[in-house]
Structure formats: structure tokens, C-alpha cells
Amino acid sequence: MYLAYFGDDFTGSTDALEFLSRAGLRTMLFIDTPTAEQLTAYPDLDAIGVAGLTRSMAPEPMEAILSKAFPLLKALDVRHVHYKVCSTFDSSPTTGSIGRAIETGLAVFKQAFVPVLVAAPALGRYSIFGNLFARMGIGSQGAIYRLDRHPSMSKHPVTPADESDLRLHLARQTPLKSGLLDMLQIAKGQAVMRQEADRQVADGTRVLFIDALDTEQLCTIGAWLDTGIDAPKPVFSVGSSGIEMALGAYWNQTGDISSETDWPVIGPAEPLLVISGSCSPIATRQIQVAIDNGFAEILVPVADLAHEEATSRLMREVMATALPLLLRQQSVVIHSAGEQAGKANAVPAERLGTTLGRIARQLVGASATKRVVVAGGDTSSYAARAMGIEAVRMLAPLVPGAPLCTAIAPDSPLHGLEVNFKGGQVGSDDYFCLLRQGSAQNSV
Known part of the structure; x- marks a missing residue:
């Protein structure tokens, strides 16, 4: 398989399911982490997801769940394992700690660093020099706000966004050093991205955020995620469904898979x-x-x-x-x-x-x-x-x-x-x- 992901809630997990399926990967989203034996019932799958509950959990129960789920996903014959989070990076030190998830992933996958892509341009989520911006409403034409000034996310009842700089936001959840591949470095292509990532990791960076402003940049990012990271497979990453968009765009470009465009017509359903x-x-x-x-x-x-x-x-x-x-x-x-x-x-x-x-x-x-x-x-x-x-x-x-x-x-x-x-x-x-x-x- 190409990819296995663990989502921190159900709606975010179906979001990743959509972009993998539209990229042409035969994907199934499970409620609980399936074992390799259970997956033998679905031999045609190219990718799987697990719809977790960790977004609403305290760090300790989160770690208990992820320390069991990540090794199961790592044991699959898969190129990538992704911890899928909300594209508005919903989290805090006490609820849905993405910092704790990254720490758990590093302990399991033994990588030098974890790439983190939060932006998802197709959903109106943009990262510019490490700061997150979000459109008011996904699938709408709402205005775009810096996250800490977003009329909805800044007032979230559980994890209100009061900091748009992703590095500063994450620093409240983990002592791991964060770095950034910014949009100017990404525009210069693979060689510069690899050189800059190596430089920051050598300087102690363990979490590397990745900017993205438009869908064209995602293919470049997908190529780097799939071929530019010096780590044994599977490569562990964290982020929104921008991860699936980036890798899917790259695999479509290389011809590994063909995007799916033949969808059934959806008629009315009364009552709903x-x-x-x-x-x-x-x-x-x-x-x-x-x-x-x-x-x-x-x-x-x-x-x-x-x-x-x-x-x-x-x-x-x-x-x-x-x-x-x-x-x-x-x-x-x-x-x-x-x-x-x-x-x-x-x-x-x-x-x-x-x-x-x-x-x-x-x-x-x-x-x-x-x-x-x-x-x-x-x-x-x-x-x-x-x-x-x-x-x-x-x-x-x-x-x-x-x-x-x-x-x-x-x-x-x-x-x-x-x-x-x-x-x-x-x-x-x-x-x-x-x-x-x-x-x-x-x-x-």
C-alpha cells in the first residue's frame, strides 16, 4: 500500500479519505486500527485510514492509544504513515496535543525529524512563513483570516486559536525544536528543500513545518515527502489532508496512479x-x-x-x-x-x-x-x-x-x-x- 493514516477525529478522517480516493487510490476508513490479518479481507486496497478520537483527549490517553496504533501501521507494507490533524491545527497542551502525538511518533518511527504540513489550499487553509490562515467555511467563498483572528476558530469552545504561528503554537505542547521550509525555499525546488532540511535538522530541529499557498506547490512537496527524506520506509508525517493532496498529486504526475474522475451522480434523498x-x-x-x-x-x-x-x-x-x-x-x-x-x-x-x-x-x-x-x-x-x-x-x-x-x-x-x-x-x-x-x- 501507498499510505496509512490515523485521524484525530472522524470528520477529518473522511477528509483524507476523499483526497486519496480522488487521487485514484482505493481507500477504506476503519473505526479501529486493523491488523495485517484483518486487511487480508480487502486485498485491493491502496491506502487505509483509522478514524480516531484523540482530538478530544488528554495527552496521556492519547499516547496510550497512539503507542499501540503507530506500531501496527508501521508493520504494514506501506510507504507512508500519517497522523492526520485538523487543517486549523486544533490542539492545546491539555486537549488533542499534537506535540504529544509527534513525540510518540518519533519514538516509534525513529526518524531524525517529522515533516508537518498543515496547509490545505483546496480547503482554504494556507501557511505563509509559518503562519496559518483559514477561510471562513470549507467549500464556501468566505473571507480568509489569520487563524488567531478567525471569527470561528479564535472562539473554538475547546481549543481556541490565539496564535497563528504554528511553531509558537506547538512550542506550548512539546519542547522539541521546530523549524520551517518556507514558501520561498519551496519555490526553489527539491535540491534547496533537501539542503535546507538537512541544515535545520543538523541544528537540532525535530519538527519541520512546510509552507503551502497553492495546489501547484503541493506536487513539489509531495515529491520531497516521497523521495527527498532520508529515512527508512514508512516515512512518518503529521498534518492535514494536505499530506494526501501532496502525495496524490505527485503520484498522479509520475503516473504511479491515475486520478479518479468517474463518480456516480448523487440524487436526492428524502427524508434526510x-x-x-x-x-x-x-x-x-x-x-x-x-x-x-x-x-x-x-x-x-x-x-x-x-x-x-x-x-x-x-x-x-x-x-x-x-x-x-x-x-x-x-x-x-x-x-x-x-x-x-x-x-x-x-x-x-x-x-x-x-x-x-x-x-x-x-x-x-x-x-x-x-x-x-x-x-x-x-x-x-x-x-x-x-x-x-x-x-x-x-x-x-x-x-x-x-x-x-x-x-x-x-x-x-x-x-x-x-x-x-x-x-x-x-x-x-x-x-x-x-x-x-x-x-x-x-x-x-
Whole structure:
């Protein structure tokens, strides 16, 4: 295989799945790290991903999980192992520490340094002289902000962005020295990139960030990642799906693989079931637009998630309200945002995501729902597990960063259903309406 990646949440993992699949690699995303023996059931795969939970974890449990997962991925016959993080570098010293993930990876892969590519130009994420900029909304035409001034990310409920310089941000999480291949050095090509990387590593750099402003630069970066790093295979890297974009672009250029352009036409799905644990202002607007266009709204009172008995009662009440609507072919959005967003922030991602996933599983089992959307990066991993999903394959691109997938869930009513997992920052205001009607963007 070409690549194996471990994602720090589910929505980010489907993002990487999309760009590998569009590059032409036959890819499957698993809930748990598969062993080599388990993969014998899928002999056609070119790449695999694992949708983890580490983005919402403290450093110690993160390390416990990654110290087991990384050796399993290293043992595969694969050219690259990638720890996939959010393209806005969501992390802190206490939650989702990317610094701890890098330290764990260095201990397992024994490299002189770890390349880190956070930029993902196709998603509106740009790194310029080590500073990260992000568009307001993925798959939209929103304005671009320096990360620490981003209207949404600077106010993230768990990991607010108050520093745009990636090196300074990471320095709070690890004592490892960070360096940078800046955009001017990348523009000079492979020889300069290798020379500069060698110089910085000799000076003690263990983490090497990589700038990127446009998609043309990604092919140069992909070539360096695949052939320019003096390390035994697999090469371990950290970053956004820019890693998959860069390597895929390079492999397409060399002719190793051919990009995939023949995607099925995605038609309408009525009713559409949406569950959202996101508190992003983007997701909040998307919910309102959906309601304005005929979706029924069911607001989850987060105070009822404090105790199991109250949670069970809440689930029964939501079922009693939502099921008749779905049976009448009316699309439904079940969410925890809106005026109570501040309270929702205090609810553990595991409890909120698991509850929403259990509700979705029961509703699908009792109705004719054929397409389900899950919104919210911090809650999606738990929701997917509660829904009984074991793995997903990409069905077609709809909005960049959030492909439509087919669920593999043998013991769940979701088996074979169309599922879409999106982060809170993804999509235009009419995102849920597009997912209901099928999208003209399925050829992007």
C-alpha cells in the first residue's frame, strides 16, 4: 500500500479519505486500527485510514492509544504513515496535543525529524512563513483570516486559536525544536528543500513545518515527502489532508496512479436525517437555513445529558417526535446548538456524540431513511461508533472535505447506507439542503 493514516477525529478522517480516493487510490476508513490479518479481507486496497478520537483527549490517553496504533501501521507494507490533524491545527497542551502525538511518533518511527504540513489550499487553509490562515467555511467563498483572528476558530469552545504561528503554537505542547521550509525555499525546488532540511535538522530541529499557498506547490512537496527524506520506509508525517493532496498529486504526475474522475451522480434523498453536535457559527447558520427550507428542528436539551436516566428519557422523547416526521418523508435536523451553545460546550464530546449516534441508529432502523449527515468534529467519532459503523468507503465527492460515503456496519441498520460526516467549519450555508437534494458539485 501507498499510505496509512490515523485521524484525530472522524470528520477529518473522511477528509483524507476523499483526497486519496480522488487521487485514484482505493481507500477504506476503519473505526479501529486493523491488523495485517484483518486487511487480508480487502486485498485491493491502496491506502487505509483509522478514524480516531484523540482530538478530544488528554495527552496521556492519547499516547496510550497512539503507542499501540503507530506500531501496527508501521508493520504494514506501506510507504507512508500519517497522523492526520485538523487543517486549523486544533490542539492545546491539555486537549488533542499534537506535540504529544509527534513525540510518540518519533519514538516509534525513529526518524531524525517529522515533516508537518498543515496547509490545505483546496480547503482554504494556507501557511505563509509559518503562519496559518483559514477561510471562513470549507467549500464556501468566505473571507480568509489569520487563524488567531478567525471569527470561528479564535472562539473554538475547546481549543481556541490565539496564535497563528504554528511553531509558537506547538512550542506550548512539546519542547522539541521546530523549524520551517518556507514558501520561498519551496519555490526553489527539491535540491534547496533537501539542503535546507538537512541544515535545520543538523541544528537540532525535530519538527519541520512546510509552507503551502497553492495546489501547484503541493506536487513539489509531495515529491520531497516521497523521495527527498532520508529515512527508512514508512516515512512518518503529521498534518492535514494536505499530506494526501501532496502525495496524490505527485503520484498522479509520475503516473504511479491515475486520478479518479468517474463518480456516480448523487440524487436526492428524502427524508434526510441530520444530527449535529457542532457549536460552530457556520453549522448554526446551516441549521437555520435547513429549517427555513422545510427541515423539522428538534433541539436536544443538553442538561438532560447529565445523567443516564435523563438521557434515556430524552432519547425516547426525540424518537417520539422525529420518527413520525421521517415516516412522512420530512427531513429532520436534531442538534444541540442555537441559544444553548454555551451549555453544549460543557457536555463531554463522548456523551453528546454517543447519544446522538444512538438516536440516529434507532431512527434509521425504524424508518426508510437512506442518507444520514453527522456534523461536528469533536462528537462525530463517538456518534459513528454508536451507530455501529465499522468502516466507510467514499461514494462520491459533494463538498470539498466532506465526501458522501457508504457505511460498512454489518450488525447495524446503517449497513450500506449513505453517510456524510462534516466538521463544523465545512460547507456553505445551504449545506444540508445540498445533501438532501443531491449536489451538482459531485464532479468537483
